[in-house]
Amino acid sequence: MGKIAFIFSGQGAQYSGMGEELYKSSAAAREVFDIADRVRPGTSDQCFSGTIEEISITENTQPCLFCVDLAAAAALKEAGVTADMLAGFSLGEIAALAFSGAATYEDGFRLVCNRGALMQKAAEKTDAAMIAVLKLDDEAVVALCKEFAQVYPVNFNCPGQVVVSGEKSELELFKQRVKELGGKALPLKVSGGFHSPFMSEAAERFSAVLSEYEFSDPIIPLYSNVSASPYSDDLKELLEKQICSPVLWSRTIENMVAAGADTFIEVGPGKVLSGLVSRIAPGVRVLNVEDSESLKNAIVEVGSRA
Numbered sequence: 001m002g003k004i005a006f007i008f009s010g011q012g013a014q015y016s017g018m019g020e021e022l023y024k025s026s027a028a029a030r031e032v033f034d035i036a037d038r039v040r041p042g043t044s045d046q047c048f049s050g051t052i053e054e055i056s057i058t059e060n061t062q063p064c065l066f067c068v069d070l071a072a073a074a075a076l077k078e079a080g081v082t083a084d085m086l087a088g089f090s091l092g093e094i095a096a097l098a099f100s101g102a103a104t105y106e107d108g109f110r111l112v113c114n115r116g117a118l119m120q121k122a123a124e125k126t127d128a129a130m131i132a133v134l135k136l137d138d139e140a141v142v143a144l145c146k147e148f149a150q151v152y153p154v155n156f157n158c159p160g161q162v163v164v165s166g167e168k169s170e171l172e173l174f175k176q177r178v179k180e181l182g183g184k185a186l187p188l189k190v191s192g193g194f195h196s197p198f199m200s201e202a203a204e205r206f207s208a209v210l211s212e213y214e215f216s217d218p219i220i221p222l223y224s225n226v227s228a229s230p231y232s233d234d235l236k237e238l239l240e241k242q243i244c245s246p247v248l249w250s251r252t253i254e255n256m257v258a259a260g261a262d263t264f265i266e267v268g269p270g271k272v273l274s275g276l277v278s279r280i281a282p283g284v285r286v287l288n289v290e291d292s293e294s295l296k297n298a299i300v301e302v303g304s305r306a
Contacts, residue, residue, distance in 0.1 A: 002262030003084035008069040008096045009268025010089030014055045018269040019068035020048040021291040028078035029071035035105050036067045058191050062091045062116030069095035069268035072289040079299050087223040087252050101219035114209045122202035123192025130190050132163045136183035154195035155247045158279040165193030203243040210236045228252040253280045
């Protein structure tokens with residue numbers, strides 16, 4: 001039997017009401033939200049009843065998604081479903097870090113609150129945005145970005161899909177060039193140019209935050225967005241770099257498959273990562289857990305393989 005990988009959802013997957021069913025149906029999930037509310041009162045309410053506008057503000061999005069991601073993973077663990085390896089997309093990596101045992105749930109939550117606030121401040125200082133480029137290969141997008149002073153390839157999501165961050169005035173011409181090359185450019189609903197040099201100040205300030213924490217080696221192998229490989233003794237350095245470095249998601253999934261993963265369970269809201277994994281590795285089984293129904297389904301599906 002192959003190995004099970006938990007993959008933790010990233011920013012953009014949020015929706016109003018997320019996590020509420022998990023809170024009601026799982027004691028382990030409820031504990032995650034209770035910890036968050038002790039540190040940052042009102043976090044559960046934001047997840048369960050906050051408007052999409054409210055929870056799409058980066059300094060709110062990140063702690064809320066952290067909770068739902070971690071709660072879903074905790075509910076699976078409570079039900080006896082264990083992970084052999086972990087990865088998280090952008091902020092999802094912080095939830096994966098806590099689940100891996102490298103940090104306590106409380107420390108992980110404090111870290112993501114700091115991370116969200118710092119990235120929000122950095123975004124407010126620039127006039128940047130993000131665009132998903134479809135129907136072009138990675139090399140073509142990378143080459144196209146080099147034609148512009150402030151457009152950067154930042155998320156290598158799956159074959160035929162690369163996200164770029166760029167200065168808004170340059171992105172208008174960039175979109176025209178994408179169309180000329182036969183691609184398609186879709187603006188993303190985010191508040192800044194993440195995973196790019198626009199976030200350098202946030203990364204530097206987050207490094208200072210990280211210096212105040214002690215981490216353990218992950219008990220479960222945790223793959224880094226920056227290296228697409230498991231963390232070793234470079235945890236703080238990679239967490240800092242992750243804020244302003246590209247997310248190597250395709251390569252991460254490929255490396256996890258090479259390490260034996262044949263079942264991927266997306267933990268957290270939505271199925272964005274599930275779709276990407278299916279395109280990167282069509283032969284693997286992909287499940288998701290975001291509410292009580294999907295939790296039950298994942299438990300049954302995994303159990304059927306035992």
